[in-house]
Amino acid sequence: xxxxxxxxxxxILIENYEKYYRLAFSYVHNEADxxxxxxxxxxxxxxxxxSLEREDFAETxxxxxMLNEIFSMLRKRSREQERMTDTDCLEEMPADAPxxxxxxxxxxxxxxxxxxxxxxxxxxxxxxxxxxAGILDENxxxxxxxxxxxxxxxxxxxxx
Numbered sequence: 001x002x003x004x005x006x007x008x009x010x011x012i013l014i015e016n017y018e019k020y021y022r023l024a025f026s027y028v029h030n031e032a033d034x035x036x037x038x039x040x041x042x043x044x045x046x047x048x049x050x051s052l053e054r055e056d057f058a059e060t061x062x063x064x065x066m067l068n069e070i071f072s073m074l075r076k077r078s079r080e081q082e083r084m085t086d087t088d089c090l091e092e093m094p095a096d097a098p099x100x101x102x103x104x105x106x107x108x109x110x111x112x113x114x115x116x117x118x119x120x121x122x123x124x125x126x127x128x129x130x131x132x133a134g135i136l137d138e139n140x141x142x143x144x145x146x147x148x149x150x151x152x153x154x155x156x157x158x159x160x
Contacts, residue, residue, distance in 0.1 A: 008058050009049045013042050016059070016146040017123055020066045026105075026120055027070045027113065041069040057140075064122075067135065073114055107157040115150040122147060 002010075013020075020041065023160045045062050071093035096120050108116050114136070121135065133143045 003049070005009045005052050005058075006046070006049045008055055009052065011063065012058055012062055013045060013080065016062070017042075017101050020062075022122055023066060023125060024070055024073075026108070026124065028073060029109075033073060037069045038066065041066040041149055044069070057089070057134065060131060064137065067117055073089060103158055104154075107154050110157065111150060111153065111160040112116055115153070118143065118150055119154070 017038065020038045021034055024037040025031065025083055028037065035129070045065050064136055099104060103141050108119060111119070115137065121132045122129070127135070129147070130140060133140045136143065138146075
């Protein structure tokens with residue numbers, strides 16, 4: 001028989017799967033990688049449900065797991081890219097690839113992952129600042145000031 005916390009984690013994962021997928025996809029821009037991130041995050045959440053201390057923080061706890069999986073994938077990609085030569089990178093880029101399809105998305109992609117997470121969670125996932133602070137394990141005032149600075153960076157980038 002399943003524990004109430006295990007059932008809660010399972011319920012949240014099922015109800016929010018699309019949100020987690022959109023968040024992952026916004027970072028990796030690849031369906032397969034985004035699905036891998038969400039699947040791996042869901043597996044970790046289901047295997048570690050016992051470490052959830054308070055049921056009222058379950059959604060925040062799962063978001064944090066998903067973000068950790070995203071950042072892990074980005075680190076892995078970064079290490080792989082470092083091993084590639086410049087000519088390898090050029091060969092992978094199609095000649096007719098659009099260079100400026102969505103200015104906002106490109107500007108977001110240039111942000112450090114943790115700054116991008118602030119914008120994604122606040123404006124694309126419509127989370128409250130208090131929830132974001134819990135997910136990122138930061139003070140509310142820190143989240144507010146980082147979000148303000150990040151939005152300023154985005155404005156400057158978009159005006160260029």
